[in-house]
Amino acid sequence: MMKETTTDILVIGGGAAGLSAAAEASSSGAKVTVVESDLHLGGQLVKQTHKFFGSKDEYAGTRGYKIADILLDEIKQNEKNVDVMTNTTITGYYIEDGMFTAMRGEESYIRIKPKKTIVATGAQERLIPFPNNDIPGVYGAGAVQTLMNVYGVTPGHRVLMIGAGNIGLIVSYQLMQAGVEVAAVVEAMPKVGGYWVHAAKIRRMGVPILLRHSIKEALGDRVIDGAVIMELDDKFAPTGAERKIDCDVICLAVGLTPTTEILSQAGCDMRYVPQLCGFVALRDRTMRTSNPDFWSAGDATGIEEASAAMVEGRIAGLCAARSLGLPVKSDRFDEYWSRLDHLRAGEVGEKIRAGVAKVMRDRWED
Amino acid sequence: MNENEMLFSSGVLTGERKGAVSPPESLWNDKKGGLVVVECPQRIPCNPCNTSCPVGAIKTFADINDTPEIDYSKCTGCAICAAVCPGLACFVIDLSFSPDKALYKLPYEMLPVPSKGDSVDCLGRTGEVLAKGTVEAVTEPKRDRTHVVHVSAPKELARDIRAIRVVK
Ligand SMILES: Cc1cc2nc3c(=O)[nH]c(=O)nc-3n(C[C@H](O)[C@H](O)[C@H](O)COP(=O)(O)OP(=O)(O)OC[C@H]3O[C@@H](n4cnc5c(N)ncnc54)[C@H](O)[C@@H]3O)c2cc1C
Numbered sequence: 001m002m003k004e005t006t007t008d009i010l011v012i013g014g015g016a017a018g019l020s021a022a023a024e025a026s027s028s029g030a031k032v033t034v035v036e037s038d039l040h041l042g043g044q045l046v047k048q049t050h051k052f053f054g055s056k057d058e059y060a061g062t063r064g065y066k067i068a069d070i071l072l073d074e075i076k077q078n079e080k081n082v083d084v085m086t087n088t089t090i091t092g093y094y095i096e097d098g099m100f101t102a103m104r105g106e107e108s109y110i111r112i113k114p115k116k117t118i119v120a121t122g123a124q125e126r127l128i129p130f131p132n133n134d135i136p137g138v139y140g141a142g143a144v145q146t147l148m149n150v151y152g153v154t155p156g157h158r159v160l161m162i163g164a165g166n167i168g169l170i171v172s173y174q175l176m177q178a179g180v181e182v183a184a185v186v187e188a189m190p191k192v193g194g195y196w197v198h199a200a201k202i203r204r205m206g207v208p209i210l211l212r213h214s215i216k217e218a219l220g221d222r223v224i225d226g227a228v229i230m231e232l233d234d235k236f237a238p239t240g241a242e243r244k245i246d247c248d249v250i251c252l253a254v255g256l257t258p259t260t261e262i263l264s265q266a267g268c269d270m271r272y273v274p275q276l277c278g279f280v281a282l283r284d285r286t287m288r289t290s291n292p293d294f295w296s297a298g299d300a301t302g303i304e305e306a307s308a309a310m311v312e313g314r315i316a317g318l319c320a321a322r323s324l325g326l327p328v329k330s331d332r333f334d335e336y337w338s339r340l341d342h343l344r345a346g347e348v349g350e351k352i353r354a355g356v357a358k359v360m361r362d363r364w365e366d
Numbered sequence: 367m368n369e370n371e372m373l374f375s376s377g378v379l380t381g382e383r384k385g386a387v388s389p390p391e392s393l394w395n396d397k398k399g400g401l402v403v404v405e406c407p408q409r410i411p412c413n414p415c416n417t418s419c420p421v422g423a424i425k426t427f428a429d430i431n432d433t434p435e436i437d438y439s440k441c442t443g444c445a446i447c448a449a450v451c452p453g454l455a456c457f458v459i460d461l462s463f464s465p466d467k468a469l470y471k472l473p474y475e476m477l478p479v480p481s482k483g484d485s486v487d488c489l490g491r492t493g494e495v496l497a498k499g500t501v502e503a504v505t506e507p508k509r510d511r512t513h514v515v516h517v518s519a520p521k522e523l524a525r526d527i528r529a530i531r532v533v534k
């Protein structure tokens with residue numbers, strides 16, 4: 001028979017948001033189960049070798065993978081309340097009986113029936129179509145990071161980066177740190193999308209950032225040996241100016257989209273919000289969705305930052321624990337919201353604020 | 367968009383802006399240990415330069431998104447901010463180093479890490495080689511693998527040299 005377990009709070013995803021949710025909920029005395037597909041906890045954090053932004057409360061100036069260690073240490077303090085299952089993927093939710101199915105490793109299947117659930121499944125990479133994008137040598141930025149920063153393998157010798165958002169800029173820098181040459185970064189917009197300081201870092205190492213440019217096609221027979229890039233006008237139409245770039249890797253960093261299948265299966269009201277980069281669940285200030293037993297946090301609720309993901313995770317963890325009748329320190333709720341408001345206050349937070357305004361509900365009609 | 371704005375939009379500082387100003391010459395010229403030069407012209411949610419400065423020379427941000435403002439009278443040139451800033455946007459430049467050379471204290475996160483006495487390429491904001499410099503010291507203030515390389519190089523490039531490359 002398939003093994004069946006129960007828990008107070010199931011946290012799906014062991015990244016910045018999920019670990020923060022687990023730390024917060026377990027410190028209030030809830031029994032928490034964290035399920036993570038990967039072989040280890042940490043999510044995106046473990047791949048980030050650069051120092052993070054944000055404020056001291058969110059460990060600014062600390063490298064991403066160290067932040068994962070800090071969160072894991074915090075969880076250890078309430079070890080008896082936290083059960084961690086790595087190498088385990090939630091494969092479905094059956095709303096009729098409130099049951100999750102999960103695959104553990106390659107062979108074993110389990111069923112989990114939690115009282116409450118926090119979905120912190122992060123995001124998936126987007127891809128763009130262009131001729132020959134199926135030739136080996138075309139990678140997503142996440143794959144390049146996993147290869148380099150988790151397994152210590154460089155993807156090639158000379159990379160063309162598509163996209164000058166923070167991910168494209170940071171991965172370019174990390175490639176250079178690993179001794180890989182970055183031929184250029186191309187970006188369709190007239191301005192880098194990521195932080196200016198991240199762009200300045202790679203510019204002063206000699207990497208051109210070609211604004212209003214995109215990839216036209218990849219070149220190569222069995223493997224990539226170059227790419228044709230093209231200039232775009234202010235309506236994003238090709239101007240006709242083209243150029244060949246020698247490279248053996250084309251790395252796509254053209255954005256992420258929230259991973260929300262489980263929320264859809266749970267019947268949560270979803271909405272497509274461009275500013276949050278895809279379909280996301282409507283929520284109240286406790287990060288609860290329209291399904292009263294489901295909370296969500298982190299990139300799954302809209303593509304933002306680890307700093308915000310950690311605070312959202314804490315809010316979700318706190319409120320899920322509170323819903324179980326556990327004594328929680330309520331003043332923390334306001335503190336977390338003031339942190340989130342600070343993080344979102346700036347120029348770059350504008351988009352997030354607009355997106356969140358579209359999905360925030362005052363209260364759910366029970 | 368004019369050429370300068372386009373260049374700036376791709377991550378190259380073109381002239382001073384709020385959050386990216388040089389210290390006043392009057393204080394800078396003879397200041398032993400040098401003064402901080404911050405190039406952080408965009409409002410982003412970040413403040414470790416302020417929270418790490420041991421003497422409060424980077425003024426406290428009213429809002430975490432503010433761009434840094436500096437009280438040069440307090441700065442000791444210790445370069446702790448250079449080691450901590452996640453944007454590698456803090457540099458210290460000591461114009462009092464010698465009659466014709468300045469000492470550039472630059473954050474460095476590449477390999478190989480140079481040693482005292484090495485000759486390195488000094489780079490401008492688009493990676494162009496501006497001069498050869500001599501490594502005078504290498505520190506790792508936070509023991510976190512961000513090194514601060516102290517390089518002596520021509521003084522007249524104080525407004526231009528912002529990185530080094532180790533040439534083997
Ligand atoms: C290159 C790069 C640089 C970045 N730099 C910064 C930075 O400087 N500062 C900053 O604040 N943020 C930064 N971020 C963003 C930050 O990493 C993310 O916003 C943050 O990690 C999101 O956390 P999360 O917990 O929501 O998602 P993730 O970290 O993606 O975690 C989600 C986890 O859920 C797991 N999962 C998904 N589906 C299932 C399932 N069905 N069953 C079980 N497990 C599942 C995944 O395996 C994953 O481990 C960067 C991101 C990238 C890619």
Ligand code: SF4
Nearest residue numbers: 419441442444445447
């Ligand atoms: S160099 Fe030292 S004293 Fe000056 S601003 Fe930076 S940390 Fe503060």
Ligand code: SF4
Nearest residue numbers: 406412414415451453
């Ligand atoms: S720490 Fe660096 S990137 Fe952050 S605000 Fe200060 S100067 Fe800017």
